Amino acid sequence: MPDLELRRIRARKRLRVLLERVLIYALLLLILVISVYPFVWTFVTSLETSGGIFEFPPSLVPENPSLRNYREVFSLVPVARQVLNSLIICVLGVGLSVAFCALAAYPLAKMSFPGRNFIFYAILATLVLPNEAGLIVNYVTTVKLGLLRPETGAVGQFAAIILPALPSTVGLFLLRQAYLAVPLELIEAARIDGAGELTIWRRVMLPLTMPTIAAFSILQFVAIWNSFLWAVIVLRDRELYPLAAGLLDLAGAFATNTRAVSAGAVIQIIPILIIFFVFQRYFMRGLEGAVKG
Amino acid sequence: MNARLLRTLAIAYGFMLPMLALKAVYAFWPILFGTYLAFTEYNIISPPKWVGLRNFEELFGLGAFAARGPDRDFWYGLTNSIKYVLVVPVIQILSIGLAMLVNRQLPAIGLFRTAYYVPVVTSFAVVGLMWNWMYNQYGPVNFILTRLGLMDAGNPTNLLSNPAIALYAVMFVTLWKGLGYYMVLYLAGLQSIDKSLEEAAVIDGASRWQVFWNITLPGLRPTILVCSLLSTISAIKVFEEIFVMTAGGPAGSTYTAMYFVYAQAFQDFRYGYAAAAGLVIAVVSLIFGVINFRLTRGGNSS
Numbered sequence: 001m002p003d004l005e006l007r008r009i010r011a012r013k014r015l016r017v018l019l020e021r022v023l024i025y026a027l028l029l030l031i032l033v034i035s036v037y038p039f040v041w042t043f044v045t046s047l048e049t050s051g052g053i054f055e056f057p058p059s060l061v062p063e064n065p066s067l068r069n070y071r072e073v074f075s076l077v078p079v080a081r082q083v084l085n086s087l088i089i090c091v092l093g094v095g096l097s098v099a100f101c102a103l104a105a106y107p108l109a110k111m112s113f114p115g116r117n118f119i120f121y122a123i124l125a126t127l128v129l130p131n132e133a134g135l136i137v138n139y140v141t142t143v144k145l146g147l148l149r150p151e152t153g154a155v156g157q158f159a160a161i162i163l164p165a166l167p168s169t170v171g172l173f174l175l176r177q178a179y180l181a182v183p184l185e186l187i188e189a190a191r192i193d194g195a196g197e198l199t200i201w202r203r204v205m206l207p208l209t210m211p212t213i214a215a216f217s218i219l220q221f222v223a224i225w226n227s228f229l230w231a232v233i234v235l236r237d238r239e240l241y242p243l244a245a246g247l248l249d250l251a252g253a254f255a256t257n258t259r260a261v262s263a264g265a266v267i268q269i270i271p272i273l274i275i276f277f278v279f280q281r282y283f284m285r286g287l288e289g290a291v292k293g
Numbered sequence: 294m295n296a297r298l299l300r301t302l303a304i305a306y307g308f309m310l311p312m313l314a315l316k317a318v319y320a321f322w323p324i325l326f327g328t329y330l331a332f333t334e335y336n337i338i339s340p341p342k343w344v345g346l347r348n349f350e351e352l353f354g355l356g357a358f359a360a361r362g363p364d365r366d367f368w369y370g371l372t373n374s375i376k377y378v379l380v381v382p383v384i385q386i387l388s389i390g391l392a393m394l395v396n397r398q399l400p401a402i403g404l405f406r407t408a409y410y411v412p413v414v415t416s417f418a419v420v421g422l423m424w425n426w427m428y429n430q431y432g433p434v435n436f437i438l439t440r441l442g443l444m445d446a447g448n449p450t451n452l453l454s455n456p457a458i459a460l461y462a463v464m465f466v467t468l469w470k471g472l473g474y475y476m477v478l479y480l481a482g483l484q485s486i487d488k489s490l491e492e493a494a495v496i497d498g499a500s501r502w503q504v505f506w507n508i509t510l511p512g513l514r515p516t517i518l519v520c521s522l523l524s525t526i527s528a529i530k531v532f533e534e535i536f537v538m539t540a541g542g543p544a545g546s547t548y549t550a551m552y553f554v555y556a557q558a559f560q561d562f563r564y565g566y567a568a569a570a571g572l573v574i575a576v577v578s579l580i581f582g583v584i585n586f587r588l589t590r591g592g593n594s595s
Binding site for chain 1: 298301302304305306308309311312313315316318319320321322323324326327328330331337391394395397399402405407408409410411412414415416417418419420422423424426427429430431432433469472473474477478481522526529530532533536537550551554555558559564567568570571572574575576578579582
């Protein structure tokens, strides 16, 4: 008799769990649609060549998929050139900022010298100190450094874009945290063997903190690939625009050509999505590490 | 001994040199020079001319500008920026909820988490374009609104061209883009809470709500402090979404404080005046930061 009762309670409980699960998935799906639909719409529009762009109800699959819009966007703006610009800016920006952060974090984590804490906290403070005039002063600095003079050409303008992105507080912080976990005995042993500090940094610290370096590189790549405001303010030659800035340019000049602009948008996002999906683990790790301090 | 100290110093600062030099130029110098510029008249071509408090008098409508009154564009922009702080509680509450929703062992949960994060890694250049299309007169947002009976199906209007709504429509985009970011941070926060506490409470007969209110939320407090601080700072200086979506329009309804700074500096070339406005915004931002710190009780988790 109590056995029957128990079974009934168990069945009711199972039903409740099932119902709850259905509700959870319904909610998850709703949020998924809201998060992803604008991307789907843009992608579908970039592949369509006929029919209304805005139709009721909005379509989910392209009617006559073709790459015509992509061909068109290549003829409207120098997309290939912009991709190249973005790559140059990203490779130099990521490479140099990783190098500078990895170098600077070493003494901050593993040496004791006067001024260490002051320097570390002064740099950390720049994360929260409001600096609303920063954009203006950085522009003035860039002009005064002569980076925008016509005779410095593309090198000057690329330097103007890349330099402010290099000293990353987040990168310094992440790498310092990673170095702190490296056992001091390893460093001492290397020192006894007569290794110089630069050798220790290169042979001991860097190999042991590769996951953090990868995480920061990816965070930095995404940030630099996506940034456009500074480029729009600083760059004199539209020829040198990175993809994100070029996309705004395209949208401004060909606002009515939604199909071509959406193709441009897809070209800008695809590399980021690939990198994000492939290196997701590193990405999240970097992000969490950056705020845990 | 001194020789050794000198050697250590030389090595340490040698390692830090590139970083420190760039930080000095692009992070510390702007604070000093930006503050100085606020008290000058400057157009980049001729050297800054010291004008004392005149820029602030112009912003606030004091002294020589008493007759004209405060700079209406600036105050209008600042009001909109402060309105933008509305995003903060909404995004924090929603992302805590979302983090709790995805913080469970369910099939395909990783897929959902990843998908929610996609807007975060997308450039505002693309986000702005996409949402301009979403908000189009005949676009998907209006499709839903007309079906729900919230908008006249015969004559749908673009939310971004309605001065009463445009700012909120842009806020929604900020929310949409930022939600996944805070979700990940709260997820990390949730996973750092001692599981045995929650289990013990459940065994003692606590309801779900009690567990959330007495264990989960206090455990999240340090994360809440960091997240709400970050989102308050970025709400006050909201600019990129405005820049790509509405350029301050329609009829100035999405004009924000940082848009004013941008326009003064890069359209009117009044760098001193723009820096003064930037300084006022920085002070407002600090005040909101302190309020935020008080409200979250300093992030103490006890």
